Amino acid sequence: MLDFEPFYLSLKLALATTVILFIVGIPLAYFLAFNRSRWNVLLEALVGLPLVLPPSVLGFYLLLAFSPQNVVGKFLDDFFDVRLVFTFPGLVIASVIYSLPFMIQPVQSGFSMVPRSLVETAYTLGKNKFTVLTRVLLPNMKAALITGCVLSFAHTIGEFGIVLMVGGNIPHETRVISVVIYDEVEAMNYRHAGVYSSILLIFSFLVLVSVYLVNRRALKVHYQS
Amino acid sequence: MIEIKVSRKLFGSNGELQLVFDTTIRRGEFVTIYGPSGAGKTSVLRMLAGLMKPDSGSIIVEDQIWFEKGKIDLAPQQRNIGIVFQDYSLFPNMTVQGNLEFALSKGQSAEIIDELLSLMELENLRSKRPAVLSGGQQQRVALARALIRKPKLLLLDEPLSALDSAMQLKLQEYILRLHQQFNLTTILVSHDIAEVARMSKRVLLLEGGRISKDGSPGEILPLENFRNFIDGLIS
Numbered sequence: 001m002l003d004f005e006p007f008y009l010s011l012k013l014a015l016a017t018t019v020i021l022f023i024v025g026i027p028l029a030y031f032l033a034f035n036r037s038r039w040n041v042l043l044e045a046l047v048g049l050p051l052v053l054p055p056s057v058l059g060f061y062l063l064l065a066f067s068p069q070n071v072v073g074k075f076l077d078d079f080f081d082v083r084l085v086f087t088f089p090g091l092v093i094a095s096v097i098y099s100l101p102f103m104i105q106p107v108q109s110g111f112s113m114v115p116r117s118l119v120e121t122a123y124t125l126g127k128n129k130f131t132v133l134t135r136v137l138l139p140n141m142k143a144a145l146i147t148g149c150v151l152s153f154a155h156t157i158g159e160f161g162i163v164l165m166v167g168g169n170i171p172h173e174t175r176v177i178s179v180v181i182y183d184e185v186e187a188m189n190y191r192h193a194g195v196y197s198s199i200l201l202i203f204s205f206l207v208l209v210s211v212y213l214v215n216r217r218a219l220k221v222h223y224q225s
Numbered sequence: 226m227i228e229i230k231v232s233r234k235l236f237g238s239n240g241e242l243q244l245v246f247d248t249t250i251r252r253g254e255f256v257t258i259y260g261p262s263g264a265g266k267t268s269v270l271r272m273l274a275g276l277m278k279p280d281s282g283s284i285i286v287e288d289q290i291w292f293e294k295g296k297i298d299l300a301p302q303q304r305n306i307g308i309v310f311q312d313y314s315l316f317p318n319m320t321v322q323g324n325l326e327f328a329l330s331k332g333q334s335a336e337i338i339d340e341l342l343s344l345m346e347l348e349n350l351r352s353k354r355p356a357v358l359s360g361g362q363q364q365r366v367a368l369a370r371a372l373i374r375k376p377k378l379l380l381l382d383e384p385l386s387a388l389d390s391a392m393q394l395k396l397q398e399y400i401l402r403l404h405q406q407f408n409l410t411t412i413l414v415s416h417d418i419a420e421v422a423r424m425s426k427r428v429l430l431l432e433g434g435r436i437s438k439d440g441s442p443g444e445i446l447p448l449e450n451f452r453n454f455i456d457g458l459i460s
Contacts (some may be wrong), residue, residue: 101302104419105293113313115314117310117312117314118314118316119273120276120301120308121308121314122316123275123276123300123301123302124274124276124301124302124304124306124307124308125305125327125373125374126302126305126328126330126374127302127326128302134420135316135327136318139318140316140317140318174398210457
């Protein structure tokens with residue numbers, strides 16, 4: 001009997017992660033794209049860390065941080081009565097950190113692709129930075145925004161290591177699809193694992209096809225030559 | 226009256242250059258900055274617009290201080306200038322009308338949009354996006370947009386150099402028409418001799434970061450080139 005709850009959990013996690021990343025990602029990417037401080041490199045490296053770090057390493061540190069025995073976890077527990085270890089909210093925070101570069105990098109390059117003269121013209125027309133962001137920059141980098149969202153979403157669906165470390169394997173709470181597949185294989189239940197895997201495979205393929213389609217179309221949207 | 230006295234060290238493809246720009250421009254005057262590429266022409270405009278910070282000096286426009294080293298540095302938003310770049314810089318996500326509406330100041334009446342659209346003969350293109358317009362049409366929109374806020378100073382950075390010569394002639398007429406209609410103080414940057422001779426009565430020759438000559442086109446332009454230009458007109 002196929003259980004669709006893990007799919008639902010995975011989608012819920014991916015959606016929550018993407019929404020938060022979109023909100024956090026735009027100001028952060030804006031800062032990285034337009035701030036010329038030499039400390040930028042450090043911030044950029046920090047944001048990119050999840051690309052090279054094994055999820056288990058990141059998960060390990062988050063587990064330590066979230067643990068009620070340690071400062072951060074204790075603070076959250078004492079003052080807000082929030083537990084992040086082995087809970088869905090904890091999983092969302094871990095996913096946001098883990099998928100950060102997948103949102104930041106496309107959006108940051110999107111900001112740099114919008115011609116500087118458009119921004120400068122808007123300034124000389126008396127517009128402040130926020131107006132320029134919402135009316136000039138963001139509308140002219142839709143492809144980058146869509147790419148960032150789709151990649152973050154897809155990457156979160158595909159999480160395994162960090163989910164296992166921070167979320168564990170609690171049904172209805174943190175037992176997402178990738179964990180279920182692992183469980184089924186462990187239990188020698190290859191048929192189930194195969195069905196789940198093929199669904200995930202087709203889904204991921206379609207996601208990537210849509211990203212490339214969007215990007216190809218975006219190339220046709222030309223700024224004036 | 227605009228008093229400009231600025232200097233800045235520039236780093237370009239020709240190495241380091243000390244730009245010193247010191248001149249006075251009367252209200253309503255049409256001045257051209259002419260000179261070889263890399264002489265610092267565009268940097269002068271950028272400093273006037275507040276997009277580049279001078280190392281020292283001051284910029285005073287009609288008794289208002291726009292820049293004074295160490296004391297005042299008005300943001301581009303506060304300077305009330307109109308600027309037109311070579312690449313038009315129209316917002317691709319907005320229609321012609323949208324581009325002009327975007328330029329309106331808070332609370333400003335939209336009447337000026339119709340006035341400028343008709344002056345630049347753009348009424349039929351109102352609802353078009355920039356991407357479908359020709360170069361000349363785009364530059365007319367950019368000019369109209371630069372004037373929406375009724376700027377004290379119009380800065381033109383080689384606005385016609387991407388257009389073919391027939392279109393250039395037509396656009397030059399439009400620019401002169403605007404200049405007269407609004408009595409606009411205008412600074413044009415150009416490296417096109419014919420354009421310089423046709424457009425302005427006063428030319429500043431910028432060479433190696435300094436104003437080497439200041440006078441009428443006849444006095445400034447290399448005589449030989451000027452003769453060629455006249456011959457070209459006659460033939």
